Amino acid sequence: MTERSQRLRAMARFRIALFNMPPAKLLLTGYVSYMLVGWMLLSLPVAQVEAVRAIDTLFIATSAVSTTGLVSVDPGGSFTFFGEVVILLLIQAGGLGYMTIGSFATLAIMGKLPGMRARATKHAFNLPDSIRPRQFIVSVVAFTLVVEVAGALALWALFAADGTPDALWMGIFHSVSAFCTAGFSLFPASFEGYEGHFALKLVLSVLSILGAMGFLIVVDGWRTLTGQARFLGFSSKVIVRMTLLFLAVGTLILFVVEPSLRGLSPEDRLMDAFFQTMTATTTVGFNTVPIGGIGGASLMVLFFLMVIGASPAGTGGGLKTTSFAALVGLVRSTLKGRDRVRYLKREVPPDRLQLATASLAYYFALAGAAMFLLLLTEAGAAFEVVMFEVISAMGTVGLSMGLTGGLSDLGKLVVVVLMTAGRVGILTFGIAVASHDESRAEEADNDLVL
Template identity: 65%
Template sequence: MKTDLSTHNPVWRALVRLRLAADNTEPAKLLLIGYLSYMLIGFALLSLPFAQATPVAALDALFIATSAVSTTGLVTVDPGTSFTFFGELVVLLLIQIGGLGYMTIGSFAVLALQDNLGKMRARTCRAAFNLPEDISPKLFLRSVVIFTLICEAIGAAILYPKFAAAGVDNPLWAAIFHAVSAFCTAGFSLFSSSLEAFRGDFTVNATISALSIFGAMGFLIIVDLWRTLMGRQRNLGFTSKVIFRLTMLFLILGTAVVMVTDPGIIALPAEERIMTAFFQVMTAATTVGFNTYPISELSMAVLLVVMFLMVIGASPAGTGGGLKTTSFAVLIGLVRSTLKGRDEVRFFKRRVRFEQLQTATASLVFYLGLMVAALFCLLLTEPALDFAALLFEALSAMGTVGLSMGATGELSPLGKVVIIVLMTAGRVGILTFGIALASRDESREEERDNELVM
């Protein structure tokens, strides 16, 4: 008679209990735990002596790991000079994991070995990408990974000859690093001045912009576009149309405003002026965080435009952060309906469901609450820094943008911790972060009409 030894193995029993606990855990908590785990793993790897070209403090290593996994791009040390090739490789892998979503890579590996996802992976995948019910997580994940690798490979192939011609050290590695960083909207650069040296290079500007826009608009719109081109559906879905229209609107209007209001950009040659204005708007709207012009030299009016775009951020199911374009669309629809005295909210002639209104308004309220709390803490811990610089830094961190007016390197240890929390919240998702920290209230109170005066 055979005995199943696995039932008597304490390690096996612990794994079974862990799996059961994961199946019963809310997706929001799983996402937060997963990202925190990768941040800690990245911190441990970046703390290894052979990962560092120059000594890096423990808190700075944690900051860089968090920034990479959250695809933010804010740095307290220069990645190009502070880390060895191994350290840079760790940063790149963390960016890829953060950009695709940690569940995506693990689930893709599972799908390579078997034909279906487990219950827990499917649930967490839907939560991570806000997938509608009509899209299969399995097909979506395969499409995401393949599309991502193709885009990054094409981007690296285009950037390589440009970097080689510019005399960049190890141009192939630099091309791969920046292509991945652009598509994942991470904004990490191996160059100390980001992409300022390539301000007038159309090919570099266009390649980085295209990769960033593809990543920021979201995998949903890419899958939707592919299904339309393949004849599986007649037209783009409603969500894709909203994302595309708003993204184009922000890019075109933002570029026009920056091009005619910033004195430094106005002084540039005509072609370079257009590229520079577009790139700074694109980098804020997609939350990629590269820059071809010193952010600290932009006028306050342009910085306000950049901050507005950083708050709205990218689109759902993409690599970027922020409130998301679709949430912004719903909130605009809510304001219009309120002003017109309508009982229901409509946007682009479509009725907005109550659940969507709940999500958008809750995201905005939690975003504002967390931002005010974080800014208050930063004002206490960084009395020597300018208010505008701290506000910009906080918005950049929570939007996972990575742009800075120069405050990042001046932060105190407590200030760095505040930014780490904001970057984590931005990557997990503002509302998801709140849900993960909150406890579910299953109790029901007696329902009574309120007499609150509005």
């Protein structure tokens, strides 16, 4: 057998293995491959201002692809323009998603989606049967480009007016980072230096909310406007309701109880309370006030918002607003003695409840194990600081109480695993590494996307 024949046979075996790979494992493999490529590119001398350790380039690459925003070194001071471009591309790849980029490239080349890619795309975004994967992919890419370009232009104007150096590049980078809910900033202290800059915070908030609410809303809304559907789907209604509820309640609580905001004017106090609520619930991870100085009551609010996180089929992490809605319906129905679980007067199917409760259980199991390991590796860290770091990493939030920069090498590896799990999806990650039976995960339902 010739060497060429051996290569062809090996490639054929690889394609067969890829085609037969379960969707959860395919997603995990795809994201890990992006992280490894990013790690190699950021390790090149041309990407670094000064030598950056391998563990830190791996950490940054993983944080970018997972759209988390936790950083062990300052991206703006540690990497060259080439390195910053690599980070931006990794954020964009992670925000759009592994299946979106691959499927869009396949559509551009072949004009159609093969069965395997269509199934994996449907699994990655938990699409209901009423939305075709091809329609969804095209809508996602178009919407992303329009929003990010508009955001970059708005931020460019604001940065230029403020005298910020390299205003155009700053506008592009932070627009992509905000929409992809990555939370990466080229400023050493995020946006703490822009206290009182209402317009900047508003633009960043709009970009982050649009990304976090999910592409399902975009497709569903477009189908409603064009007459393809009479009303928004049940999932879209739940997403809008939960997002607005979390933003309103969180803002009110922080406005009232957070001591670090009391010295501000009422309008600035309200804006900062909203911004920190927004940054937690969308999992974007920007901050305008030092997180380490936030009061205990406010930390509890941020804990809750980060655990729930954003919405399905979007750029954010967390357990997802729809999973929380399903669990709320379960508790209410149990308290009222109902045999069937309902939310917004709609019955929640048993398989959706199973996924929601399994996600919650696996989330706390993984969080508990990670906290135990970090309390061992970071012996001097306070319990609440470690808990905040774990929840932030698993929710791909990117906020930190100051622990990230001082993590040990083992601690960084623990956080890398958490960020990867958060981007793939907590339950999907568990399925990919622990199970061969994905029959439940592959089922689609028209009632509620989780």
